[in-house]
Amino acid sequence: MFAAHPARAADGFVAVPPLTQRVTDLTGTLAPQQRAALENVLAEYEQQRGSQIFVLMVPTTEPETIDQYSIRVADAWKAGRQSIDDGVILLIAKDNPPGLRKMRIETGRGVQGSLTDAVSSRILRDVMAPHFRQNDFYGGLAAGISAIQAAIDKEALPGPDRKAGNAAASALNDWLPVLFPLAIVVFFFLSAILRRGRGPQIVTGRRGWPTTTAGGLGGLGGYEAGRRWGGGGGGFGGGGGGGGFSGGGGGGFDGGGASGNW
Known part of the structure; x- marks a missing residue:
């Protein structure tokens, strides 16, 4: 139930309610x-x-x-x-x-x-x-x-202002030039270790993870290429109306x- 009379401040004027919604x-x-x-x-x-x-x-x-x-x-x-x-x-x-x-x-x-x-x-x-x-x-x-x-x-x-909604995408874009070459170095380093330990064999995604790593690198490379040359899009702010x-x-x-x- 709402009060019959509005809340009043100490000076006797109607108090301004806090802003909690539109x-x-x-x-x-x-x-x-x-x-x-x-x-x-x-x-x-x-x-x-x-x-x-x-x-x-x-x-x-x-x-x-x-x-x-x-x-x-x-x-x-x-x-x-x-x-x-x-x-x-x-x-x-x-x-x-x-x-x-x-x-x-x-x-x-x-x-x-x-x-x-x-x-x-x-x-x-x-x-x-x-x-x-x-x-x-x-x-x-x-x-x-x-x-x-x-x-x-x-x-x-x-x-x-879309900056707040795009903060995560912007941060990822900033780090990609560092992450992409680092991922390549890690991939070849791990591949060399596995080749020395197992001899000449193909490691598939089902039996090991180098293929998965390669797939991840491909995706990362594709994202980086798209970011540099795709020319479209941008970050996604997310959210609906409200x-x-x-x-x-x-x-x-x-x-x-x-x-x-x-």
């Missing part, structure tokens, strides 16, 4: 499968584009306006990438009085060229509010996220965005 619902509005569906959409977008969009639903921001509370959330969560500042926070305060506003899109500086204040206002007013007036909060959030993503896509932003959540790493919020009601 969609945080402190109102109990979203069903688990709905929250998971939105989470997956945001995770996949982050993996493909790099930009981060976080959703927070709270009962109220009183006594602060939603604008004041939202910038505190932005400062704490640091959505987006460092030095790119391409994060967005979509905040819903269901029980706020109209004067404090009920919903807000908070934009990082890196997306404000396409996700302008005017565009953010239209998304709230024309895309999300009609759903919310019908108590379709999942539909409103899904439509709003889609519109936000479409706006960000118009921004000339760098792609996601993946782990490492939190925000950016920031760059200066009050850009828009607020509204439904």
Whole structure:
């Protein structure tokens, strides 16, 4: 069960919850499968584009306006990438009085060229509010996220950083020039020992391991040749849409965005 009143800090303001996932619902509005569906959409977008969009639903921001509370959330969560500042926070305060506003899109500086204040206002007013007036909060959030993503896509932003996913492949590529000649030396050294001990005979993969070693060398040589001359591919980052959540790493919020009601 969710508390009837939000947690408050010592100063009496609504506390900013810790960032543990992309969609945080402190109102109990979203069903688990709905929250998971939105989470997956945001995770996949982050993996493909790099930009981060976080959703927070709270009962109220009183006594602060939603604008004041939202910038505190932005400062704490640091959505987006460092030095790119391409994060967005979509905040819903269901029980706020109209004067404090009920919903807000908070934009990082890196997306404000396409996700302008005017565009953010239209998304709230024309895309999300009609759903919310019908108590379709999942539909409103899904439509709003889609519109936000479409706006960000118009921004000339760098792609996601693949370095972490390719670390293992990169390390192997770095060591191959050393491992390949070393493996050749070991193979011929062991072959010479076996020939002296057994006389002239063929050692097969079934009765001994030199053939296996040769096969391994062939594979290693093929990989090295492909790496040097194949000209394609590269490391495999792995993983599907979702993946782990490492939190925000950016920031760059200066009050850009828009607020509204439904």
